[in-house]
Amino acid sequence: MTTTPEAVGSSPAFLQGVRVLDVTGALAGPYCTTILSDLGADVLKIEPVLGDRMRARRMGAERRSLPFDLIHRDKKSLAVDLKSPAGADIVRSLARRSDVLVENFSVGAMGRLGLGYEDLRPDCPDLVYCSISGFGQFGPMSDSKGIDLIAQAYSGLMSVTGSTDGQLAKAGFPVSDIGTGMWGAIGVLAALLRARAGFGGAYIDVALTDSVAAWSLWEVADYVATGVDPAPLGTAHRLAAPYEAFTCQEGDVLVLGAVDRAWDALCAVLEIDLSGDSRFATEYERFLHREPLAEIIQARFTTAPRAHWMAALRAAGVPCGPVNRIGDILTDEQFAARGLFVHDEERHGEPTIVNTPIVADGAPRARGHAPELGADTFAALAELGYDDEHITALVEDGVVGVPGPSSAEPRE
Structure with a gap:
């Protein structure tokens, strides 16, 4: 129901x-x-x-x-x-x-x-x-x-x-x-x-x-496992990659969360072949090498507008979304359907x-x-x-x- x-x-x-x-x-x-x-x-x-x-x-x-x-x-x-x-x-x-x-x-x-x-x-x-x-x-x-x-x-x-x-x-x-x-x-x-x-x-x-x-669940887990105080990561995730914000053509920003099950689909959408690069062979390796991975992905996102990438990523089942401003959420169709903001x-x-x-x-x-x-x-x-x-x-x-x-x- x-x-x-x-x-x-x-x-x-x-x-x-x-x-x-x-x-x-x-x-x-x-x-x-x-x-x-x-x-x-x-x-x-x-x-x-x-x-x-x-x-x-x-x-x-x-x-x-x-x-x-x-x-x-x-x-x-x-x-x-x-x-x-x-x-x-x-x-x-x-x-x-x-x-x-x-x-x-x-x-x-x-x-x-x-x-x-x-x-x-x-x-x-x-x-x-x-x-x-x-x-x-x-x-x-x-x-x-x-x-x-x-x-x-x-x-x-x-x-x-x-x-x-x-x-x-x-x-x-x-x-x-x-x-x-x-x-x-x-x-x-x-x-x-x-x-x-x-x-x-x-x-x-x-x-x-x-x-x-x-x-502080993830951060406590990170500290207990490593003994090192977690530091700011911008929009990146503490335990997974790629999982952060990327800038598209015309300056619009989207966020992307491609864990193991979405990795192959992401590579197909971006038309990149990283299968031979050991740095990105597993989810853990991608997490360890998230900075060079982010550079590769960012280079692809700048070649087309955000709407193009979001449509392709969603069709392929890759989690993604726009970075909205407050003015955007007040007129967003999804929030309107949910009745979150009432005029x-x-x-x-x-x-x-x-x-x-x-x-x-x-x-x-x-x-x-x-x-x-x-x-x-x-x-x-x-x-x-x-x-x-x-x-x-x-x-x-x-x-x-x-x-x-x-x-x-x-x-x-």
Whole structure:
């Protein structure tokens, strides 16, 4: 059975009925809860009365914060001052009604507010509580600030990313933030299964540095086998060749991955005969001599346009693909068929929504936009039993916020 984006939504959402309390900022935490939201959970974002800092990050002339909109879509917003006793009480009450709480404050901050896992556990025995941080909740580095750039460097990723001449580079995407959000969501989903089976809640501790270091499978294998620290290889693979990018006629670039089973087909397409060269007789030999091999292949690719080579390589079963720019992927037919990027026709000039890449009946994916600051404050408090008079008093005292002039310009 093939599930298309058009067929999604005909069955109940995977996380229908799951309530998530989102006490996060920046990217890793919000991305975790966005995944849960796209899978159907009801996510309530807790943010400062003057707004999440990300709301102020505007790109271009549009007043709406595009980064905020992309990572807080389909959530609800409750603006509350967590540092006030009344504000902390509100969050405690919400936690009792929630299945999941995700936070990415600095280590120990939620505990100092009386909102840590152990603080909530007596009244919320089934709560799945996920903490996201730079280095984790324990260890000699736990108190250190962690951001994507630091995580990429500390985890070893930056030491193997870059050109062969030793020029280091970070990954173009914020991989530690995105990856940690994904690990957090995986942990939450697993813990929810256990909680629903009657075995109680769980505390989940995920870190940016752990998340990236956990991906170092090939590099660790290389180091253990040789005792030599792996170095940057540009676009080349650490264990196979040819497996890298090549420039075609007119400057277009493609990537190629021709392991043993595709080697003969590659040689036939490129019309090169290397059968008598012992340097390229086996996959391991080609890996050892990948630089001279790359020179031979590169010379052939410069003789024709990329479209010619990709058509011939694909017809022969050789793995290959174009090196796309961001503008290219937004208009790519394959991504369009998969529903990965959704253009909002109602808000002219607003960004494309970047979907969670899970296509399944029961995974509704992105459905709308981020909420206005405090858009759901009244509704959330009313559900807790607060009457209009009490809510109005909390607004006047600055404990909670509602949509209005105060939310127009969140602080930097």
